[in-house]
Amino acid sequence: MATEAEPTGPVEWVVKWVDSRLGLSHPLLRPVPKYALNPAAWLGALTVVAFMILAVTGILMMLYYVPTPAEAYTSTSYIFNQVAYGRFIETVHLYTAYAMVLLTFAHMMRGFFVSVYKKPREMMWLVGMVMGGLVLGFAFTGYLLPWTVISKSATDVAVGMIDALPAILGSAIRFLIVGTGGDSGELLRFYDLHVVVLPAALLALLVVKMYMLEAHGISEPVTRRGRSPEKQRAVPIFPDVTLYLLELAAIFGAGMLLLGALFPLILPPAYTPTAASQYAPQPDWYFLWLYQILKISAFEGPAFVYALIGVTILFGALLILPFLDWSPHRRVQDRPLFVTLGAVFIAELTVLAGWGLLTPGQIVPTWEGVAVIGGTAFLVTLGSLALFRFVRSRQGRVAPE
Amino acid sequence: MRLAYRLIVFLLLVQATATATLWTLNPTESASQAVFGTLLGVDLLAFAMVSYLYRAEKAGTGFSRPWVLTGCAAFVVLFLAVLVRA
Numbered sequence: 001m002a003t004e005a006e007p008t009g010p011v012e013w014v015v016k017w018v019d020s021r022l023g024l025s026h027p028l029l030r031p032v033p034k035y036a037l038n039p040a041a042w043l044g045a046l047t048v049v050a051f052m053i054l055a056v057t058g059i060l061m062m063l064y065y066v067p068t069p070a071e072a073y074t075s076t077s078y079i080f081n082q083v084a085y086g087r088f089i090e091t092v093h094l095y096t097a098y099a100m101v102l103l104t105f106a107h108m109m110r111g112f113f114v115s116v117y118k119k120p121r122e123m124m125w126l127v128g129m130v131m132g133g134l135v136l137g138f139a140f141t142g143y144l145l146p147w148t149v150i151s152k153s154a155t156d157v158a159v160g161m162i163d164a165l166p167a168i169l170g171s172a173i174r175f176l177i178v179g180t181g182g183d184s185g186e187l188l189r190f191y192d193l194h195v196v197v198l199p200a201a202l203l204a205l206l207v208v209k210m211y212m213l214e215a216h217g218i219s220e221p222v223t224r225r226g227r228s229p230e231k232q233r234a235v236p237i238f239p240d241v242t243l244y245l246l247e248l249a250a251i252f253g254a255g256m257l258l259l260g261a262l263f264p265l266i267l268p269p270a271y272t273p274t275a276a277s278q279y280a281p282q283p284d285w286y287f288l289w290l291y292q293i294l295k296i297s298a299f300e301g302p303a304f305v306y307a308l309i310g311v312t313i314l315f316g317a318l319l320i321l322p323f324l325d326w327s328p329h330r331r332v333q334d335r336p337l338f339v340t341l342g343a344v345f346i347a348e349l350t351v352l353a354g355w356g357l358l359t360p361g362q363i364v365p366t367w368e369g370v371a372v373i374g375g376t377a378f379l380v381t382l383g384s385l386a387l388f389r390f391v392r393s394r395q396g397r398v399a400p401e
Numbered sequence: 402m403r404l405a406y407r408l409i410v411f412l413l414l415v416q417a418t419a420t421a422t423l424w425t426l427n428p429t430e431s432a433s434q435a436v437f438g439t440l441l442g443v444d445l446l447a448f449a450m451v452s453y454l455y456r457a458e459k460a461g462t463g464f465s466r467p468w469v470l471t472g473c474a475a476f477v478v479l480f481l482a483v484l485v486r487a
Contacts, residue, residue, distance in 0.1 A: 011455070084428030088438055240459075243452045250449035254442035254475075261438030262482055264431065 031234035043107035050100035067191035072147035122322035141194040152271035280361025292356035296369035
């Protein structure tokens with residue numbers, strides 16, 4: 001029977017002892033190819049790290065937070081001003097939540113551009129998209145909990161739109177997120193969703209996605225360098241990949257802590273109907289793009305339903321992307337249509353969010369909305385096609401497909 | 402002693418110092434909370450650098466000086482942030 005190599009030093013001895021007792025290098029998880037040891041391939045893992053930080057800071061706040069309209073703001077303010085490191089914990093919770101939304105988006109778009117959703121990973125994409133929706137659900141429900149004038153006003157606008165939906169759908173959604181008890185029922189529902197239902201759903205889907213990742217492995221690289229024998233070499237999960245992930249997590253955590261230290265949160269005033277009348281309701285930045293679309297005058301009043309239908313169709317198409325883009329091509333330069341659509345999508349979200357930030361509460365004339373949205377799409381498409389033409393001319397091809 | 406291991410020892414000392422200082426802070430003061438966050442960030446960055454140096458030495462590839470210098474620059478930024486907030 002072959003014997004294992006003896007540890008060469010004290011650190012190696014400790015690593016081997018821990019491994020032998022915990023069975024960490026037992027092949028429960030498949031080794032990771034060396035090409036996958038780059039931060040872009042770990043955006044999903046960093047999203048999970050962000051979730052863990054949110055869970056820890058959220059549990060600490062739960063010790064003091066009271067989910068009733070009379071005490072939500074008071075208890076939040078108490079955490080801010082009286083609890084040891086309370087303000088810092090709240091600040092880190094908020095910034096990490098923002099980071100989680102950004103990381104989820106970056107993870108999705110990275111997968112979009114390197115087409116990880118191709119066969120056999122179609123179901124991973126579907127599950128991932130549902131998880132992305134849950135992350136937005138976290139952001140939406142968490143926003144209300146401090147019961148500040150800004151958060152409550154913005155949530156009232158969103159909840160008010162439910163009444164304009166078709167009867168059965170509107171009633172079902174209203175029951176789910178508002179219940180029947182007015183402000184008390186709404187806050188308690190949002191709190192329950194935020195701390196129990198959504199975390200449970202997200203963790204369940206994470207298990208499913210990780211199972212599929214182990215079944216399919218990490219997607220092959222699209223570049224020639226990534227496919228070299230050196231880059232294909234398998235790297236053991238313990239301790240190499242584990243330490244790599246811990247390094248990324250530590251750098252991310254340090255970044256969140258530094259942000260929390262340098263830019264502490266300022267709590268807005270408490271919600272009262274009088275105070276709310278003096279503020280233009282404004283959602284948080286990740287929903288500004290949707291808010292800006294709804295401010296276009298063509299979608300005023302009941303007509304907002306048409307905007308929601310359009311957005312639903314867009315995200316529906318994104319959900320079933322693996323079944324729309326069924327070509328075997330994975331390289332960016334071989335997929336001009338979908339790469340251009342992806343670039344337009346990012347540009348539109350960015351432009352609409354920035355525009356919404358600069359024009360709080362202002363109704364947008366229809367012609368202006370069409371000009372900005374259409375103009376952005378036109379310019380990005382033009383730039384994308386020009387770039388493809390340039391790349392292909394350098395590669396000696398005749399014309400773009 | 403190899404440079405990597407000397408750096409590891411130095412980083413472990415930085416971690417120990419930052420951790421010890423954390424316990425001296427007043428947890429309700431706004432400035433102390435900022436210092437707490439910054440020193441905890443120093444701890445995490447030091448851990449990341451120790452882990453990187455260990456992996457690089459174990460693989461036999463040697464560490465990347467630009468990455469180590471970036472980490473050291475991050476320490477300088479963090480300590481300056483501590484001084485500013487304190």
